[in-house]
Amino acid sequence: MIDMHTNLVELWKSMEKQVDAGLVKSIGVSNFNEEQIKRVINNSRIKPANVQVEMHVQFQQKSLREFCQKHGITICAYAPFASPGRNEFYSKLGLKPPVVIPDLFQHPVIVKIADKHKKSSAQILIKYLTELGVSVIPKSVSSERIRSNFQIFDFTLSPVDIAQLQELDLGEMGFTFEFSSFFKGMDKHPENPFPHRAPKN
Ligand SMILES: NC(=O)c1ccc[n+]([C@@H]2O[C@H](COP(=O)([O-])OP(=O)(O)OC[C@H]3O[C@@H](n4cnc5c(N)ncnc54)[C@H](OP(=O)(O)O)[C@@H]3O)[C@@H](O)[C@H]2O)c1
Known part of the structure; x- marks a missing residue:
């Protein structure tokens, strides 16, 4: 069930109360767009410490990064490999992913840079x-893999x-976390x- 009347500012005020009560140190948001973050900032005592969003080489979130830098908000990039495991996940359910999930590990530009540094594609992406x-x-x-995903501090791009990596940004077309096939009606939510x-597959 989807609550079509979500009030982000009221939710945020409840989160601020958790800070006041000493239950949490920092509060942040995930999958918010700039307008939503702005609305929270304009109606809050405590601004979001961090925003967690999809971000990878084909979806580099330039505008959001600039916005967050201006407001002193850090960003956490989720799905840095564009979450390729979803292909198998959808296939097990007998479904087609709603958008194309790219294979960034095999992308020729990334493979070339990885080979040059004797690193894996995953390490270049991170x-x-x-x-x-x-x-x-x-x-x-x-x-x-977890260990190797940490080995990124011994070389320089x-x-x-x-x-070349900057050039791979597809802007909004690089977005892949389209969930409306799971959460029916989500695309109609006023806070979507x-x-x-969502370029359809
Ligand atoms: N806030 C949100 O809405 C949101 C949404 C999605 C995800 N997240 C969070 O973001 C994090 C990552 O997201 P994700 O798992 O969807 O995407 P991801 O990190 O981009 O991709 C994970 C996939 O990459 C594979 N992988 C990992 N390291 C690899 C390597 N070195 N070489 C080859 N394949 C490798 C993993 O397979 P194996 O596991 O088999 O190694 C898994 O299939 C998670 O902590 C998740 O909870 C947050």
Whole structure:
């Protein structure tokens, strides 16, 4: 069931009360667009400490990054590999993903940069996001991959690498977290944060 009357400002005020009560230190938001964050900031005592959003090389969130920098809000990039495990997830349910989920590990530009640095594609994808000044939360169930996903502090991306990675940004067309096939009616919600960002599969 979807609550079509969500009041983000009221929700935020309840979260501020958790800070006042000493139950949490910092509060933030996820999957909010700039207008929604602005509305929260304009109606709050405590501004969001962090915004967690989808971000990867094909969806670099330039405008949101600039907005957050201006307001002193940090960003956490979720799905830094564009969450490729969803392909198998949808297929097990006998469904087609609602949008195309790219295979960033095999992207020729990323493979070329990875080979040059003797690193994995995953490491290049994570490293690039850290260069953009955001924190990154790649997920893996493999301890080996988790360890290797941390090995990004022993090399430097060159200005040419960075320029090539910057070029891979598709802007809003890079968005992949379209959930309306699961949460029926979500796309009609007045607070649907990304109503124009869902290129259908
Ligand atoms: N706030 C939100 O709305 C939201 C939405 C989505 C996700 N998230 C959070 O963001 C984090 C990551 O999201 P995600 O798991 O959807 O996407 P992701 O980190 O982009 O992708 C994870 C996938 O990449 C694979 N992988 C990880 N490291 C790899 C490597 N070194 N080489 C090859 N494949 C590798 C994983 O497989 P294995 O596990 O088999 O290694 C898994 O299939 C999670 O903590 C999640 O909770 C938040």
